Amino acid sequence: xxxxxxxxxxxxxxxxxxxxxxxxxxxxxxxxxxxxxxxxxxxxxxxxxxxxxxxxxxxxxxxxxxxxxxxxxxxxxxxxxxxxxxxxxxxxxxxxxxxxxxxxxxxxxxxxxxxxxxxxxxxxxxxxxxxxxxxxxxxxxxxxxxxxxxxxxxxxxxxxxxxxxxxxxxxxxxxxxxxxxxxxxxxxxxxxxxxxxxxxxxxxxxxxxxxxxxxx
Amino acid sequence: xxxxxxxxxxxxxxxxxxxxxxxxxxxxxxxxxxxxxxxxxxxxxxxxxxxxxxxxxxxxxxxxxxxxxx
Numbered sequence: 151x152x153x154x155x156x157x158x159x160x161x162x163x164x165x166x167x168x169x170x171x172x173x174x175x176x177x178x179x180x181x182x183x184x185x186x187x188x189x190x191x192x193x194x195x196x197x198x199x200x201x202x203x204x205x206x207x208x209x210x211x212x213x214x215x216x217x218x219x220x221x222x223x224x225x226x227x228x229x230x231x232x233x234x235x236x237x238x239x240x241x242x243x244x245x246x247x248x249x250x251x252x253x254x255x256x257x258x259x260x261x262x263x264x265x266x267x268x269x270x271x272x273x274x275x276x277x278x279x280x281x282x283x284x285x286x287x288x289x290x291x292x293x294x295x296x297x298x299x300x301x302x303x304x305x306x307x308x309x310x311x312x313x314x315x316x317x318x319x320x321x322x323x324x325x326x327x328x329x330x331x332x333x334x335x336x337x338x339x340x341x342x343x344x345x346x347x348x349x350x351x352x353x354x355x356x357x358x359x360x361x362x363x364x365x366x
Numbered sequence: 367x368x369x370x371x372x373x374x375x376x377x378x379x380x381x382x383x384x385x386x387x388x389x390x391x392x393x394x395x396x397x398x399x400x401x402x403x404x405x406x407x408x409x410x411x412x413x414x415x416x417x418x419x420x421x422x423x424x425x426x427x428x429x430x431x432x433x434x435x436x
Contacts, residue, residue: 184423187423188423191420191421191423225423227422227423228422228423230423231421231422231423232422235421266371269369269370269371272369273369273370273371273372274369274370274371275370275402275403280401280402280405281402281403281405281406281409282405283405283408284405284408284409284412287412287415287416290416291416291419291424297420297424300416300420315417318382319413319414319417319418319421320417320418320420320421321421322418322421324382325382325383339382340375340378340379340382343378343381343382344374344375344378344379347378347410347413348374348378350413351406351409351410351413354413354416355409
């Protein structure tokens with residue numbers, strides 16, 4: 151993975167180090183440690199390496215610039231990820247209307263049938279697909295393997311479906327804004343989110359500590 | 367009477383909008399009798415928690431006192 155941002159900006163790093171001063175906890179070194187995860191997070195949503203790198207770089211620069219406002223109440227990681235999310239939201243808001251979402255419907259068509267095979271013809275759960283209880287998520291989230299599965303499942307979502315899901319759940323945008331930005335109807339938005347969740351839960355079920363619902 | 371598929375739609379939509387009274391009643395009536403959908407609804411809550419945690423950088427799992435946390 152190509153390193154970017156801080157490591158390529160020694161001058162900025164020095165300036166920032168001088169600006170942050172001791173004790174803020176926001177150091178270029180600490181941010182470099184987060185860079186890889188930030189990039190993965192941004193890339194997943196933007197599906198574009200360059201844009202993702204830009205967002206991460208901007209977020210890191212903003213973190214250094216605003217180091218004084220880091221209160222230390224949350225972890226540095228949480229704080230920096232919040233800045234990164236804001237950058238991504240800004241970017242999507244600016245770019246939103248220019249990105250064609252016409253393929254959204256097609257996105258769902260081919261896998262919709264497979265998704266719906268978990269229900270019988272009367273709309274009830276097929277025995278093999280009936281949801282069973284998941285273990286305590288707080289506990290699962292302590293497990294690195296769990297996150298690897300989660301990321302793999304996100305990756306398996308069709309691109310546009312994943313994009314809508316991440317706008318909603320990662321960036322916390324309201325469904326109304328997502329619909330407006332992507333120029334899709336509210337109903338369509340709900341359908342897409344429902345499918346994304348069905349798919350994710352099936353995928354997680356299969357990988358989440360064997361709790362999985364069997365696939366039919 | 368809602369079937370399970372329709373119930374999963376409502377369980378998803380209640381994460382986006384407040385359900386109407388009729389919807390809540392239909393949902394409640396179904397959930398009382400259906401463990402599959404009850405589990406599904408809990409899974410939706412877990413999924414949201416997991417996604418939010420991930421978006422906060424949670425996958426990096428900085429343990430308390432980790433060098434990168436403060």
